[in-house]
Amino acid sequence: MSKREERRGERRATILETAGACFLEHGYAGTTMSAVAARLGGSKGTLWSYFSSKEELFAACIEEKTEIFRAELVQVLNPGAPLRPAIEGFCRRFMAKIREPQSVALYQLLCGEGTRAGEASRIFYERGPGVVQALLVAFLSGHEAGGRLSGGTPLEMAQVLISLCTGISHQRALLGLTCPQGATQPPPPEKIADLFFRLYAVNEAEVKRVA
Structure with a gap:
């Protein structure tokens, strides 16, 4: 695995951990991609590059x-x-x-x-x-x-x-x-x-x- 692939895998794991916490705290209906991106501290575009929808x-x-x-x-x-x-x-x-x-x-x-x-x-x-x-x-x-x-x-x-x-x-x-x-x-x-x-x-x- 290249360094780039390794970093992408780590970033994906961070996204899933953060999103999982959001879903449990706010429910599925109450969680938005924007809210997950905000908690991650990155742009919504970055999140969408990993996942195309909630x-x-x-x-x-x-x-x-x-x-x-x-x-x-x-x-x-x-x-x-x-x-x-x-x-x-x-x-x-x-x-x-x-x-x-x-x-x-x-x-x-x-x-x-x-x-x-x-x-x-x-x-x-x-x-x-x-x-x-x-x-x-x-x-x-x-x-x-x-x-x-x-x-x-x-x-x-x-x-x-x-x-x-x-x-x-x-x-x-x-x-x-x-x-x-x-x-x-x-x-x-x-x-x-x-x-x-x-x-x-x-x-x-x-x-x-x-x-």
Whole structure:
């Protein structure tokens, strides 16, 4: 990488960090390219030389924030991975990700803006939850074809597993509520995997053998 390319990469990273902070502070509808440029201390033209629109800038922020997580899921949901460890690994990483303060803040932001940020919601879904679901569906499809899972389509299985991972504790987090003393904490990944396999495993003995 040349010095020029290196400087451009560093500048792009700075733009994404600054824009991400603006989106979280002022919302998608309340953030403008001019405001981001002003916080950066440069001209609007410089910002536009990297991103042609606010939509493109927001999409790049989501891509940057989820890049490592997507790579982890690709590794965990490798088509050749044993079934049970992969399901537990997915649950563990997914539950940790959606409970990160920044993830909760982004969900709250988009839910709060409602229809005013319809484009932002679409961008977020396509590059966040949509990617997660697609990776999970592809993984489950292989095991369904291999005769280890049945009782629903891969899409239905993926949606059920994601729902089990989110649960009531995630709803409380989105509302800014902490779990009261004595309240039920999120079930461990192993427990969620047990529930999933009770619904869809062809037989538990086969799942344990593969794992």
